[in-house]
Amino acid sequence: MNDTPIKPKAAERMKIPRQAMDARNAVARSASFAEVNLGFVEQVAMMEARRCLDCKDAKCVGGCPVAIDIPAFIDRVAVGDFAGAADVLLRDNALPGISGRVCPQEKQCEAKCIRGNKGGDPVAIGYLERFVADWAREHGDRRLCPPPKCEKKAENVAIVGSGPAGLTAAGELAKRGYGVTVFEALHEAGGVLVYGIPEFRLPKSIVRGEVESLQKLGVEIETNVVIGRTYTIDQLLGEMGFSAVFIANGAGLPMFLNIPGENLKGVYSANEYLTRINLMKAYDPNSSTPVMRAKEVVVVGGGNTAMDAVRVARRLGAERAMLVYRRSRAEMPARIEEVLHAEEEGIIFEMLADPAEILGDDGGWVRAVRCVRVQLGEPDASGRRKPTRIAGSEFEIPCQIVISALGTRANPLLTQTTPDLKTNQWGYIVTDENGMTSKGGVFAGGDIVRGAATVILAMGDGKKTAGAIDRYLSLNRRPT
Amino acid sequence: MTYQVLDARWLSPNVKRLRVRAPHVTHNCKPGQFVIVRALVDGERIPLTIADSDRAAGTIVLIVQVVGATTKALCALEAGQAILDVAGPLGKPTEIHPVRHAVLVGGGVGTAVIYPQAKALRDAGARVSAVVGGRTKPFVILEEELGRVCDDVFPCTDDGSHGFHGFVSDRLKRLIAGADVPVDLVLAAGPVAMMSAVAEVTRPLAIHTVASLNPIMVDGTGMCGGCRVTCGGHVKFACVDGPEFDAHLVDFKELTDRLTAYRAFENCAMERSA
């Protein structure tokens, strides 16, 4: 098209520095739930897009779990054709406004970026993806609303769970003409996107917008339904008339430290703490949801969940919000950007420390965590260096709240009530490469198959499995 | 889905009975299970026992005692209004084994739990006695309803204004001692102190005793761990592993303590909503 005058030559492109993302002032934001990142304006987005070398063998695409055509969408941004960019993005990813914000880009697409590996900064693919999604939403671009339904199919599909895997599958199946009902245990759809990830990282209006566009497509969302209790999988397939089921109920069982003092008042799982604050709006002083606030808060863990919990604690007024982690900073699995933002917000990092006991006062309230110093040994089979405790190195951290953010496991509620569903030794559902389980007509994807993973992998599973469900139902359809 | 209140009436000065449209809950629900309810926009999610359910009509009965902001809002509802959210049924159903004589002990609003249990045990062929308590006469609830499904009902009041003068646990002790058919199961639901006292009555007699625990809950699906209780030295999530546990194994002291976690907060919330 008309792109030649604007796009500079490769050598010119290499000279453009990576464009910074403006963020809210660190002092102001550590008392606010408003989104931290402010987004690119059009000129900055186009400047950043011009840094892309439009590689023939674009390695970035291989780093993206859903293989977005990254050079193609960035090319459209570079020439100011943002609607065209949205078109490209949506071919491979139904929810770019979400993945652009929460993907661990530095480990995925941007890690593979050739420009980055030539000894510079990689192209800010995530920021550009977010920019395009936001632009399209703000401009009421029809392209971000899914296309009209194709011919109506006779079958109905039930989806268990409304996290990124369930929502993506719902959209794909509805577009193919199936009747789709999503069953969600909580009172609001979105899964971890609404109950876990806080507003300052992923505004809930974005998730709500996506859910509403699915409803416009004809997807039914039934909240307050716990599959395994309200209805069983067999009832869905039997008396309730669904022809297939997609299980996307996440990995929501919290792990605790298993140390003395864990049932003291003031000890939370990150799931409970974040649910009270995000889903049940305890950050709003007008909400009737109770949540504890304290001057000194210790969060145990080093992943995204730990980072979210400690930054939330800071925003609820903790003067000393501290992260305690068994390994060193380099090993923390959290997104790099969140670690940097947390640091700017005054979060204290206590690395190489292992909690041994939570100490309480006479009233049964937390008063401190007793930790042991650890050192890292040689890398083990998984490549991670194993921490070992140093004798006699115990120390106490005074605090009134302890939040355990050690990760989650498979919740057995649904699998226990569906005995013919094969699970592995950790309770995750076993599927073939198409997402099909051991039970006829039942598919699964997202965290309940992979173990706690990422949003984009869950969305990828939703999309891929929707295709498999379509093929399965087409094969089983009697010729009319 | 709207969860409409079809009728509402006070059973005692602080306990209201609500019949609510919630067809999905009636599908599989069994005695001992509960729902999670949300009454206020952006507010708390609280657990309430399913006191009765009617599959054909698609309705359930909730019996709610005013203790804080959410229960107060629920008890302000009249027929024609609606509850924001009703999720369920949740928790494991009561295990109904063939027993000869079951005694069900209900304190205050805990009586709501024992009513469906009584029906199920009667249907299983057991002799069923109920001991129900309240502060004074107006606070003893469901006596008449229980009378229709139990062999005997023994009301108790702290001040002697109705029935036995004293605690339900004392009445239970006397009942066990004088029972013509030996008591081989006790189910208790009510304030923690009451369930703990019941456990101490039956412990020396080695009568199997089950308590319906009422820790603070959030999701009711095993996702948050807020409802954790210690039972036989193991940490359990009451919403999925319970709410019913062997009363002789429960750490009631810890449960009592954990229930006070939000006391200061709740006093503020009540004042605001006053």
Ligand SMILES: Cc1cc2nc3c(=O)[nH]c(=O)nc-3n(C[C@H](O)[C@H](O)[C@H](O)COP(=O)(O)OP(=O)(O)OC[C@H]3O[C@@H](n4cnc5c(N)ncnc54)[C@H](O)[C@@H]3O)c2cc1C
């Ligand atoms: C605090 C936190 C922060 C995170 N940050 C990031 C991040 O920055 N980047 C990233 O890529 N990943 C992040 N993750 C991981 C990511 O959120 C998950 O991998 C992803 O959400 C998994 O999607 P899912 O669709 O499989 O399940 P979930 O998002 O877990 O959704 C499952 C849904 O199913 C519902 N459900 C469960 N059981 C039932 C049932 N029996 N019946 C009906 N409904 C049921 C649940 O209520 C829930 O709504 C984070 C996770 C957490 C907890």
Ligand SMILES: Cc1cc2nc3c(=O)[nH]c(=O)nc-3n(C[C@H](O)[C@H](O)[C@H](O)COP(=O)(O)OP(=O)(O)OC[C@H]3O[C@@H](n4cnc5c(N)ncnc54)[C@H](O)[C@@H]3O)c2cc1C
């Ligand atoms: C499985 C289960 C079944 C229940 N069934 C019923 C029922 O059928 N009818 C009924 O009226 N209540 C029932 N409860 C108790 C009910 O959930 C609480 O009374 C309710 O959560 C209080 O909410 P609130 O916002 O009104 O009060 P809050 O403001 O949250 O609390 C007010 C006071 O009540 C105490 N409290 C908080 N939560 C509980 C709790 N779960 N149990 C006891 N005290 C609590 C607090 O310490 C505080 O002092 C049940 C609880 C459980 C776990």
Ligand code: SF4
């Ligand atoms: S979806 Fe994630 S990994 Fe893929 S291009 Fe976007 S930010 Fe990168």
Ligand code: SF4
């Ligand atoms: S590897 Fe980097 S420079 Fe090359 S096409 Fe992908 S984003 Fe552009």
Ligand code: FES
């Ligand atoms: S209420 Fe959350 S795990 Fe039981």
